[in-house]
Amino acid sequence: MNPNPKGETVTRRINKTIVYIVCIFLAVLSIFPFWIMFVNATRSTAEIQSGLSLLPSSHMMSNLRVLLDKSFDPIQGFLNSFIISSSATILTVYFSSLSAYGLVTYDWKLRKPFFTFILCVMMIPSQASAIGFYQFMYKIHWTNSFLPLILPAIAAPAVVFFMRQYLLATLSLEIVEAARVDGSGEFKTFNRIILPLMMPAVATQAIFAFVANWNNLFMPLILLTQKEKYTMPVMVSLLRGDIYKMEFGSIYMGLALTALPLFVVYFLLSRYIIAGVALGGVKE
Incomplete structure (x- = not known):
């Protein structure tokens, strides 16, 4: 018999909590650059140069117009x-x-x-x-x-x-x-x-x-x-332009438009990867 089942249960829960924390941290770390890219696509050049922001701004359409004008x-x-x-x-x-x-x-x-x-x-x-x-x-x-x-x-x-x-x-x-x-x-x-x-x-x-x-x-x-x-x-x-008139907002908008299809392809094909991992986990 196991002399201390409660202790093992607590240890198992602590290990599981640590694993979840590490996985969540790595997920946030992976998503963070893409989030900054999409946020900057909605900000003006002056706002981008002023510093980092995690909240979208209201210049998405103006950046898109500048992008199309180029x-x-x-x-x-x-x-x-x-x-x-x-x-x-x-x-x-x-x-x-x-x-x-x-x-x-x-x-x-x-x-x-x-x-x-x-x-x-x-x-x-x-x-x-x-x-x-x-x-x-x-x-x-x-x-x-x-x-x-x-x-x-x-x-x-x-x-x-x-x-x-x-x-x-x-x-x-x-x-x-x-x-x-x-x-x-x-x-x-x-x-x-x-x-x-x-x-x-x-x-x-x-x-x-x-x-x-x-x-x-x-x-x-x-x-x-x-x-x-x-x-x-x-x-x-x-889209670089020159050093005197660099439209960072429109550049980020172009990068965001370029990255969108990659997310679509991943979400369409990721279910096959997950299914393969699940199949491998139960295969004898």
Whole structure:
């Protein structure tokens, strides 16, 4: 028998309270920068320069008017960013999942060297190949096109690594063998059986890929020179103005408009992540 059940109950409650306090603190710490951004989007430049405020002001519409007066086209920017981000995200998660499936289910001689090569590619920063990539795109006349920003998403080494580790922990090869015995083709097996099983991992990487492509400034700024092709981050980067007339309120408004779709995508896909965590918690 337990000699002191009341003491253990009190200790358990104290530990739970500490965990809740830490989680609430981390949640507030994560939300705080976004809240400041949305608050500053409603404040004037003078109010922003006067100091920090946690309460919204009444200059949201004036900031929006200043933003539109600077040839800022949010509808076109949203459309361009959405086309690039959604297309690149779909290519990233699908082909990375397909590659991971091949690395896990097929036993071939070069499997380990191929996976090692993928890990090596992960260590190369994208900026190191930017000059050569731009020269290649210029020679084939693909500048001012969305294709150079979408097609390279097919090769995403970090996502392949994540998907492979997920499949190693969750996929039973007997399922694949049973599908083959029933006459299912490899692509049919992957699309109808394996991909639904990977949905929590796909949702997680889809969020990361969409956010990374939506916030991408470096390559669009290099490749896109026509205003009608600008993405939202490129448009926001051109709102600086000069040192004598810096409209901070309108800049924060542009940043807020840029961040809104990211919240929408997260809330749409987060339920798959939560479902995957809950499934993993009860799986034997």
